[in-house]
Amino acid sequence: MNQPILSAKAVRKTFGKFVALDNVTFDLQPKQRRALIGPNGAGKSTFIGCVAGQIPGAEGQILFKGEDVTKLQPSALAKRGISRTFQISRTFLHMTVFENMMSAFIMARGSWPSLSTRVFSDLEDEVHAMLGNVGMDTRANETVENISLGDRKRLEFGMALAADPDLLLLDEPTAGMSIKERHHLMDMVVELVESTGKTLLFVEHDIDVVFRVAEVVTVMVRGSVFVEGTPKEIAANEEVQKVYLGEGDH
Amino acid sequence: MNSMKSDMKKKSEIDFRIVALGAAVALLVIFAGGAGMSLLATEILIMALFASSLNLLMSYGHMVSFGHAAYFGLGAYGFTLAIVRADIPVGLAVFAGPIVAMIGGLIFGALCVRLTEIYFAMLTLACGQITFTVLFQWYDFTGGDTGITDFMTPRFGLSEQYFAVFTLTIVILCLMFMWRVIHSPLGLAIRSVGQDRYRAEASGLNPRQLQLIAFTISAFLAGIAGTLFAVFHGNAFPDYAGLGFTLDSLIMVVLGGMKSFAGGIYGAIAYTLLKTYVPLVIQEWELVVGLILLFIVLATPFGLAGGIKRLQTMLGMGGKP
Numbered sequence: 001m002n003q004p005i006l007s008a009k010a011v012r013k014t015f016g017k018f019v020a021l022d023n024v025t026f027d028l029q030p031k032q033r034r035a036l037i038g039p040n041g042a043g044k045s046t047f048i049g050c051v052a053g054q055i056p057g058a059e060g061q062i063l064f065k066g067e068d069v070t071k072l073q074p075s076a077l078a079k080r081g082i083s084r085t086f087q088i089s090r091t092f093l094h095m096t097v098f099e100n101m102m103s104a105f106i107m108a109r110g111s112w113p114s115l116s117t118r119v120f121s122d123l124e125d126e127v128h129a130m131l132g133n134v135g136m137d138t139r140a141n142e143t144v145e146n147i148s149l150g151d152r153k154r155l156e157f158g159m160a161l162a163a164d165p166d167l168l169l170l171d172e173p174t175a176g177m178s179i180k181e182r183h184h185l186m187d188m189v190v191e192l193v194e195s196t197g198k199t200l201l202f203v204e205h206d207i208d209v210v211f212r213v214a215e216v217v218t219v220m221v222r223g224s225v226f227v228e229g230t231p232k233e234i235a236a237n238e239e240v241q242k243v244y245l246g247e248g249d250h
Numbered sequence: 251m252n253s254m255k256s257d258m259k260k261k262s263e264i265d266f267r268i269v270a271l272g273a274a275v276a277l278l279v280i281f282a283g284g285a286g287m288s289l290l291a292t293e294i295l296i297m298a299l300f301a302s303s304l305n306l307l308m309s310y311g312h313m314v315s316f317g318h319a320a321y322f323g324l325g326a327y328g329f330t331l332a333i334v335r336a337d338i339p340v341g342l343a344v345f346a347g348p349i350v351a352m353i354g355g356l357i358f359g360a361l362c363v364r365l366t367e368i369y370f371a372m373l374t375l376a377c378g379q380i381t382f383t384v385l386f387q388w389y390d391f392t393g394g395d396t397g398i399t400d401f402m403t404p405r406f407g408l409s410e411q412y413f414a415v416f417t418l419t420i421v422i423l424c425l426m427f428m429w430r431v432i433h434s435p436l437g438l439a440i441r442s443v444g445q446d447r448y449r450a451e452a453s454g455l456n457p458r459q460l461q462l463i464a465f466t467i468s469a470f471l472a473g474i475a476g477t478l479f480a481v482f483h484g485n486a487f488p489d490y491a492g493l494g495f496t497l498d499s500l501i502m503v504v505l506g507g508m509k510s511f512a513g514g515i516y517g518a519i520a521y522t523l524l525k526t527y528v529p530l531v532i533q534e535w536e537l538v539v540g541l542i543l544l545f546i547v548l549a550t551p552f553g554l555a556g557g558i559k560r561l562q563t564m565l566g567m568g569g570k571p
């Protein structure tokens with residue numbers, strides 16, 4: 001096998017006495033599409049936060065492209081090629097959809113230290129193209145406050161893509177969408193990720209979506225990796241079913 | 251697609267019709283109102299710049315400062331001390347004020363942006379009080395509570411009317427600069443951090459760096475206001491950096507309207523007029539101002555500017571900035 005693009009070694013994260021992640025060891029191969037599933041409170045979002053830098057203070061080691069990035073700030077990680085979306089989408093609520101995407105581009109490109117609106121005109125076509133990619137071009141002039149939660153998720157996904165990252169982390173990208181919307185969005189995700197050769201790690205509760213999109217599935221339970229395997233293996237795993245039924249989540 | 255293109259451009263361009271309208275109104279007041287009105291107009295203009303500099307921080311950077319007068323005071327003292335202690339000619343000293351304020355903003359800002367929300371506000375309060383105390387206590391250098399007076403002819407010796415026009419010119423230039431900043435790529439980044447620092451950070455920005463830049467620009471503009479104020483009165487007192495002026499700036503922004511470029515301007519007009527005329531009618535003018543503030547905040551959360559925008563939409567007019 002190749003060198004993994006992301007490699008977590010014995011990652012542990014505590015909040016006070018509470019152990020949110022315990023001995024998480026995890027390898028992700030380049031260009032793989034990996035789903036991270038598990039009951040509520042399993043530590044999925046915490047893991048994403050540790051990788052992308054929003055949650056500092058993890059013990060253990062996180063390697064990205066072979067480099068130890070455990071202690072880096074989110075902005076430094078973004079520059080190295082890690083992009084993410086949040087479980088509760090984060091966008092700029094009092095700006096238009098267009099301004100949100102423009103902002104994502106100037107931040108990712110580092111072209112913000114300028115007083116010249118030339119920067120905007122130069123990026124305009126790319127901004128529209130990306131909005132088109134995620135199906136938001138027709139809403140470009142709407143203020144984000146006024147669009148649906150699902151649309152905000154799609155916008156944020158596009159904003160994460162604007163950085164052209166190598167590793168894309170999506171925390172519940174389809175939460176709050178209808179079944180049709182979910183499949184539509186995830187088909188689009190797969191297409192965009194495939195065509196640009198990105199690695200994808202996504203957290204998802206909808207099992208249909210997981211099996212449709214993921215090549216490998218990692219199941220987390222109570223802060224640890226419970227089992228890993230292909231969708232088929234996971235579907236057939238009785239222990240996994242017990243965990244899900246036992247915790248009574250879905 | 252094309253309409254969008256012009257939209258983002260249009261938004262960032264300065265609407266000179268509004269600038270001209272504002273300037274015309276100011277000139278009318280100055281020349282039709284005589285010397286007394288010119289003094290009042292000058293005061294309003296300086297306060298409009300001071301309040302707008304805080305508005306930049308609050309409405310766009312989402313940072314509430316409880317010590318903004320520090321930079322107003324540093325502007326006034328930077329200018330005054332340059333003349334009194336360093337024998338720099340007045341014409342050059344006017345640049346010292348804003349520069350000193352900017353350096354103050356850079357140093358205090360670097361400290362303050364390490365924290366957020368109320369903790370940030372508390373740090374700005376502390377920095378403001380430090381500035382005030384130093385100006386107040388350091389007799390040998392700053393003159394302490396007696397301030398510095400009689401070091402120049404107030405208003406460069408200009409008539410009330412000509413100095414008002416001079417102030418108008420400087421304030422318009424500063425506000426145009428501020429508009430330019432807010433609608434530039436830098437301004438978009440500042441607004442992004444203000445609206446969701448986590449999203450901005452995940453997209454590759456260092457939020458503190460952007461906050462510090464906004465803080466420094468804001469201090470610079472407040473320093474220009476402070477310098478103008480010292481020239482206007484021909485003096486500098488520690489109060490210029492004190493809580494009174496800090497409070498004035500906060501009230502003006504809230505009164506005028508947050509989330510709006512013109513908020514600081516409306517606020518300065520309304521507040522200065524209230525401060526000038528209400529005491530003539532009733533002694534407890536602070537009570538009246540308090541009640542009016544209460545009413546405005548409850549009636550229209552985004553202040554006068556918000557109220558005016560609402561009126562415009564109700565009357566079916568386009569929203570002006």
Ligand SMILES: Nc1ncnc2c1ncn2[C@@H]1O[C@H](COP(=O)(O)OP(=O)(O)OP(=O)(O)O)[C@@H](O)[C@H]1O
Pocket residue numbers: 015018020038039040041042043044045046047087
């Ligand atoms: N900042 C924090 N302080 C204290 N506890 C926290 C903090 N963040 C998360 N936790 C706890 O850590 C555990 C894991 O949370 P996490 O958000 O990672 O779960 P998750 O697997 O993403 O769950 P969900 O499916 O509900 O999103 C939870 O019990 C949560 O309460």
Ligand SMILES: [Mg+2]
Pocket residue numbers: 044045046087171
């Ligand atoms: Mg989660």
